[in-house]
Amino acid sequence: MTKPTMIAVIGGSGLYEIDGLQDARWVTVDTPWGAPSDQILTGELDGVKMGFLPRHGRGHVHAPSDVPYRANIDALKRLGATDVISVSACGSFRESMAPGDFVIVDQFIDRTFARHKSFFGSGCVAHVSLAHPTCPRLGDACETAARAAGITVHRGGTYLAMEGPQFSTVAESKLYREQWGADVIGMTNMPEAKLAREAELCYASIAMVTDFDSWHPDHGAVDITAILATLQGNSSNGADLVRRLPALLGGERTECPHGCDTALEYAIMTAPEKRDPALLTKLDAVAGRVLG
């Protein structure tokens, strides 16, 4: 059985809009989890439905800790999104992953601590698998699109999500790089990836390197002015990559072969008669498929 593809792009620092959508309009989406970061730009590209949500809002108003992650994922699901492409700025822990390079992240270490990380909780407890938090099918499309756009791209990498908003100390940066094996660092992909999995959305993360974080002996401290300079070129490459995705993913999709869109199949633990009706109401978009 097939269903229409809808590609949702979450734009990070430096990427607040995408051009070229047909029938483009900004729509307001209300969710039981509050308001998303901004309105969502909807339209079509190469005959495929698209949505674009600036993670920090137009004008960059939400700090990483205050991004309404649950509302964002709920709103995209509510609009009919099937595939989420996260685009983010990041620091690099690897000499080989230089500013301007893109990394298609496939693993995360979640060091965030001041955010809501689940749609579920007391009254409807669920445990989804997160062993493989990103969708390889979407990763393939992102890699192909990046290569076609002439971007230096690395397939696979571990993204350390920190709380921020300050950048890391040298000691933290060395710990993450040398002891924990992280490749890149940012402040936003968690809990976004966890929530996308709970909402049964395929999720891919394109991390655009802006700096070498603070471990690098030749680059000193992370400097926001240098980041902003790299960000501009990265964002136009990111938009170029995104514009190539509809042609690669197509307008119709079958069930994800990696199980992203059936993640909740056996995940809900709470007995039907013990479930909290108020929470079930809030879960209508995210878990409607399994809750009925």
Ligand SMILES: CSC[C@H]1O[C@H](OP(=O)(O)O)[C@H](O)[C@@H]1O
């Ligand atoms: C631009 S400096 C730090 C800022 O950039 C990243 O944002 P995003 O992940 O939304 O692209 C990083 O996570 C910080 O929020």
Ligand SMILES: Nc1ncnc2[nH]cnc12
């Ligand atoms: N070095 C860094 N640490 C955390 N987030 C970032 N975003 C861009 N560069 C970063």
